[in-house]
Amino acid sequence: MTVTEERVPLVELTDVSKHYGNVRALEGVSLEVHAGEITCVLGDNGAGKSTLIKTIAGLHQHDGGTLRIEGEETRLASPRDALDRGIATVYQDLAVVSLMPVWRNFFLGSEPRKGKGPFARLDTDLMRRTTREELLRMGIDLRDVDQPIGTLSGGERQCVAIARAVHFGAKVLVLDEPTAALGVKQSGVVLKYVAAARDAGLGVVLITHNPHHAHLVGDRFVLLRRGAMVGNHTRDEITLDELTKQMAGGADLDALHHELKRG
């Protein structure tokens, strides 16, 4: 661990572990997220990436180690708790309700209202206008905020979710495999918005199993394998090749290479 800055990380995990019964889902994982930086969490299927983000997102609590938010040791009781502390999570598949219009999705769970008492009602004009403006600010020019969000492409939906998190004042943005189901071009678009969120001063946690995407934007890299942390690097310490190799489990890849070699 080479902590070059003295500033306090937005989120810091030290030696965190999580068990499901007798299954060790996560063991001794440490990572830090700084404002204006992207921390990539890399790992293959079953490496413990989901468990890790669920801990940061407040969906479940860690069993061992410490979780610090802006230097203060804490446990997150619920996703709402995490949101209130400025940690917004964008999930791969459950980010949005596809039958609902874009603007209703954008404000879901934090709807602005006007009026008092029993007459408190949704401020629909504000909601529509804000949705449009916020998306435009991230460079997404939507045709119609009234269309069901299910009619958007996968990349656009991710971007709406990211814009939503940015708008609601998230300090830390957790992205679960935002590029997993996307083509090359769409992935590029999403990564651009991830970088935009970083430039806006957010700390980003990017979960991915694609070292190419990670290396394009990442400042720190945490590698997970079978629930354990196998690497924790900063950008200047590691090359793309090395990252790919470590992620695939260096020796395993060599063996596979050998096995598949023809002739």
Added chain:
Amino acid sequence: MTTTDTRATGGPAPGGERPRDERLLRTSPLRKLLSRPELGSVVGALAVLVFFAVAADGFLRPSSISTVLYASSTIGIMAVPVALLMIGGEFDLSAGVMVTSSALISSMFSYQMTANIWVGAGVSLLVTLAVGAFNGFMLTRTKLPSFIVTLGTFLMLTGMNLGFTKLIDGTVSTKSIGDMEGFPSAHALFASTLGIGGVDLKVTVLWWLGLVALASWVLLRTRVGNWIFAVGGNEDAARAVGVPVAKTKIGLYMGVAFGAWVSGQHLLFSFDTVQSGEGVGNELIYIIAAVIGGCLITGGYGSAVGSAVGALLFGMTSKGIVFAEWNPDWFKFFLGAMLLLATLLNTWVRKRAEATK
């Protein structure tokens, strides 16, 4: 993105003052209409109206209209909360017998305690809401499908309705409460007839319209409405963004219970006794009205107005067959055909709505 012109700042000015986006093909008003959840039911209702206006003599007479509206309102009062519940992604099979339970409690409590009718009605409201809360609580706690949970409540209520009535009154119907204190005012509120413009209008029609208006307001203009669509459309997503999923669902079940209470009081105060075996099977009628009105059986889509049109279709068909002097057995056939047509149309609409471009 400073080059992106006035579109950004103009906002969604109503009436289409916003400069047109060149990528938006001109949406014909017809196409816009096609995406409304109520569309299928409105078209169906118009067709049935024209059909019976031709086929049945006097279908459009004021007295017939009032009969049709009354029949529609008794279904509609329940179809509204059942529709909200379906939009929220759940069923309530106990809705039919809950109406009877509510009437029985009201009647028996007042009679046995020799209390003012309104005391009985109050107790009935509390108990019925508690049954609704029980449904919702069991559902959200056990994570069992609502089909199973409310089927259980349905059977238990059916048994208790008969069992308690026989135990307390000795027969399958309650004692008359027609001469008890408070009956006239309760009758006025739940079962009176008003003459408006030459048409005898049952007060249930007002209850019905009031509930439709309230439910539409809640659905479209409040945050609770947003939550209802969300828990029905994608429960996990809703939970992840901080929507109180369990509370929303319990609230929806209590809404059905409130509808059951209003219906039950109407049932009681239209006459002065209640048959304890009534109500079985009505839960399906409410669900059918909601589905014909455009509610998706899988949740997340539908409207309160649609459920009202569904109930109206129901009332027109059931009474229209009588006015046309046909064998009422055909009613069920019409109902089945309408249900199938409506569901097919709704599925098609949803596919369009969800389609990736």
